[in-house]
Amino acid sequence: MSSRASAVSNQEIPGREVTMVDALRAALREEMRRDKRVILLGEDIGVEGGFGGAFTVTLGLSEEFGHHRVLDTPISEAAIAGVAAGAALAGLRPVADVQYGDFLFLAMDQLANNAAKLRYMSGGKLSVSMVFRAPVGATTRGAQHGQSLEAFFMHVPGLKVACPSNPYDGKGLLKTAIRDDNPVIFFEHKLLYGSKGARKEKGGLQVVGWVPDEEYLIPFGEAKIVRPGRDITLVANLLMVHKSMQAAEILAAEGVDAEVIDVRTLTPFDWETVFQSVRKTTRLLIVEEDNLTGGWGAEVAARVADDCIGYLDGPIRRIAAPDTPVPFAPVMENFYVPSVEKIVGAVRELVKVHN
């Protein structure tokens, strides 16, 4: 594995532009080839003539690895999570999934009470090496198919939480997650999959990203400054990284230089990168698609308000979905999901306040 590869796109290194779906599938394929203990569990993930899971990520893997490694399950989310945890206890490295993150609540007991706690309850003797993948984000499917659930899992001690915003990170983080000896909840944003054909999402970003041909891993707990800036810090994840970047471009034209941080993993969280940025820019806006109250952004605000309050030149603000379920009608959903305009507006206000 190359350490060079952990640098961002570099013309010297052979690689190619791929979608998130391609990148995640490649991560699964590479890890399955490398380690026989890696198996997949989920609904509709390996059926012949089927979808490769709800968003095609596992397409073709049952053909390559066989149905004993790509297990199509009944609709039994609690058992999917619990069976994965049990298999992990006995030495496998299962990667399980739900078709929509919203169904995680069905598996929550197994994830939060068993997978997350078994190592601790055993006094550190066991480990539960599993990954649980979950697509999040609103895509005009209404209240039960569009939630962002990162905060719930960030609040469970014993679980790691990843949330990549681009194919490069997606691949590198998923490979790391699979090799991690702890349970990892791996959030993927539906509008970032770049799925094509029938599974293409309206409003989906055409995110393709460069990924080196050489193998690489991305460690957990390292945020990425995706745009350095001087005037304000924007902290975001998943789709909101892209919206924050778009906002930063607009703001740049107005002379406001925003630093954008992609948190990449919520647990462990790279507090230092955020703190350093805030100490430099003296202003903080957190951007998340999750509901405002109790979102992961609250934790970021709280930590900064503890560690960096003396450096702040104004209030800590959050742009998040309002405290409502996800509405169906696109006009309402567009209002619900934080927009580039809202980010820009909030930044304008923040830089104005104490300038």
Added chain:
Amino acid sequence: MSSRASAVSNQEIPGREVTMVDALRAALREEMRRDKRVILLGEDIGVEGGFGGAFTVTLGLSEEFGHHRVLDTPISEAAIAGVAAGAALAGLRPVADVQYGDFLFLAMDQLANNAAKLRYMSGGKLSVSMVFRAPVGATTRGAQHGQSLEAFFMHVPGLKVACPSNPYDGKGLLKTAIRDDNPVIFFEHKLLYGSKGARKEKGGLQVVGWVPDEEYLIPFGEAKIVRPGRDITLVANLLMVHKSMQAAEILAAEGVDAEVIDVRTLTPFDWETVFQSVRKTTRLLIVEEDNLTGGWGAEVAARVADDCIGYLDGPIRRIAAPDTPVPFAPVMENFYVPSVEKIVGAVRELVKVHN
């Protein structure tokens, strides 16, 4: 119903000292007498010769109201929640419970995806008038019987969340919860029950509180300043209100005058009372038994860091359980649960910093 009674203990008004268990039972009894639509659902709540639920709250109610109103369920937490929600849709006002809050994860889908969202998904046409009671808090029963889960539910739009610290509030809030047309998650702290006899908890506070004989309700969304003070604001709930009060007494002897706020309900939250207090004291310490990262205290810190940052004379700090499961050994559990000493220590540091 008397409005006088909503004042705190008043010698003029007839009343008596009762435990939390007595107060909650009285609330259930009064509401069941008042409104035939109120029914109870739960495990072991009405069995002859049984416990009256895990903590005796429903003892005697099946005798008074019959088994058609006090329904002993199988061990089926998801169905308990979903059946309660369904019954609410069709006009009843169920009060359901889990024996330990930790089991809420099993019911989470029904609570968060159905009960919380049905009103919204119906465009406001329906209401889900139910209460779901859940005991929380660590009491040397280990990782799966001691969690504090308020933050998970505060983060679900459509759910109200109550967490009374004393019998007076317990009774008034539970009655309000039952009459509310929305789903309410009602958290009770095991060490505050004041249960006697076999169900007595080691380390349980002998909290008895004065409760008027006359009927009263306590509105949601009104925090209570349980101790006014000038130097620092302590925001707490449940057991931590008592620890904060003890800390405040110790601090008073040192000349530090702490204001202690009992939040009473997390949704709706009485932001104004907290903001006003912080503007006055200029210092904030949040005290919760929940795990630090993503606890409800993070939201309080975030809101204050948004609204009151200009008033703050130092960092916003939180005292919470560390990010670990609940350990079994009492020596570890005592370290895990925020102590009076830790609160005192944190306050000393905060008042020192900018004095």
Added chain:
Amino acid sequence: MSETKERKLFMYHRMLMCRMFEERVYYLFLEGRLPGTIHQSQGQEASAVGVCSALEDKDMITSTHRPHSHAIARGVSVRSLMAELFARETGCCRGKGGSMHVGDMEAGMVPAIAIVGGGIPLAAGCALAFRYLEQPNIVACFFGEGATNIGTFHEAVNMAAIWNLPVVFVCENNKYAASTAVEKVMRVKRVSERAMAYGIPGETLDGNDVEAVYQAMRKAGSRARAGDGPTLLELETYRFAGHSRSDPGRYREPEEVAAWKQRDPIARYEAKLLAERVLEPAEITKIKTSIERELEAAVAQAESDPSPKPEDCLSDVFAS
């Protein structure tokens, strides 16, 4: 017209309405005029209509991610359904629910629950309320065979069984849960065998025979209404379309699809009614034309209906 004849024509009409609604909706999707996704139920109309035709006023149904036919069969207004799919203020959920959550409790339908199995406890809960309030009503609880593998099915059916609740569990066994064939995920031959685990009657029947469905539901309904508890009805059927809008259904053999299309519940019933002379050939076109017109009007109305305002997304979280 005799009551039976009237009912038969009613069921025929309703099934056609279900079918034509779904076809219309499908084209609207292809044309890009509807947002979101849809799960269609062409081929399953006999179960929706047979069950709902056996219900009384104020009875209730619960439904799933595939709810259109259930809603139509239950009598939810077609206009309000269409408007909901168009995300209009006038939709049955005022644009907040969408395809997967259509419903209207006034019309006897709880908003559909799109989480597989998630509606089953709600059904039991409604039934509990009916019994408690001494309301002589029942609940018909729809779900797919895939849902019988999830925990809530088990818990809620058991709870309804021990309490003898007035609910009929209606499993539409269309052989697939998304791409997953039923044989792969359960070892029992018939879903109805699962009733045994709860000590309630279970019955498997031809879910494409609307008359048979109606009769079985009458029977199970009477039993429930009489206080004798729930029944599990397994209705064998098939969805002609893919699982959702985006599914070409390549996991099914074309022969299998073709064979089931031979058993089209509407064509079969039509033939039967013609043979019985309940229906005259000339009436068929008339009925279809009138449905076509109704759908046309519903679409036109929906298109001109007001959209919710963006900020409307903030209301209806809490009852006050």
Added chain:
Amino acid sequence: MSETKERKLFMYHRMLMCRMFEERVYYLFLEGRLPGTIHQSQGQEASAVGVCSALEDKDMITSTHRPHSHAIARGVSVRSLMAELFARETGCCRGKGGSMHVGDMEAGMVPAIAIVGGGIPLAAGCALAFRYLEQPNIVACFFGEGATNIGTFHEAVNMAAIWNLPVVFVCENNKYAASTAVEKVMRVKRVSERAMAYGIPGETLDGNDVEAVYQAMRKAGSRARAGDGPTLLELETYRFAGHSRSDPGRYREPEEVAAWKQRDPIARYEAKLLAERVLEPAEITKIKTSIERELEAAVAQAESDPSPKPEDCLSDVFAS
């Protein structure tokens, strides 16, 4: 000594150890020497010991909130169990687990899961790993009859069934879930009937007959090991004590308790072994004395063992 005789004496010894451990623990609680709470299993020793005696090295068990006898029967060291109850650093969970989470995967026991039914998917998962790794092992999954009403039972048993996993589901039907009598919460007469819903064999047997339990478990175990899938064994038994430390058990008729005490699995087996001359009367006291001594030593050791430090609560959250 013949293999059979050895095994019989072993089972007798283990049952006694279970019983005497629980009695000892009970008194330690009454004396206030142990923290937390306990769920005791006096009366249920035949099921724990019959099942575990039929296991091989590296087989696994999963357990519940009532795990002491399972742990002892599986061969988890009595010292490490006692130390765990005393919340010592030397406990099998290093003081982090407590009574409800005892276990030791080295000894073949997953830490017990105290959430009813929560261990069942873990059992299926372990079994999946065994099969996948071509390890010739099986899992015995213990749970109470009350657990068969929860969703995870349904989901996990079904999954194990469709995949023919090497797991034996062992339901200890002790007639009550806390204070709730089994007849109130399920309509089937026998829990084993629920096996039919998953297309696997189910069998009800006298759970207080250790020999019968052993034989049934051998058979089900062989079946599982051969790749023929899971079995649901229902072991009819009774707990002599209350549900937990604080339960006086007033929801049970004294006559019922007395009748079951007549069927004490240990007394019965003792009488049988005496009759078979496998056991001599004189040996009984010897065995009891030696167990007494072992328990005494375990208690003494536990009391003098080091306690974890308060800050130890911070470690073991993540593997690094």
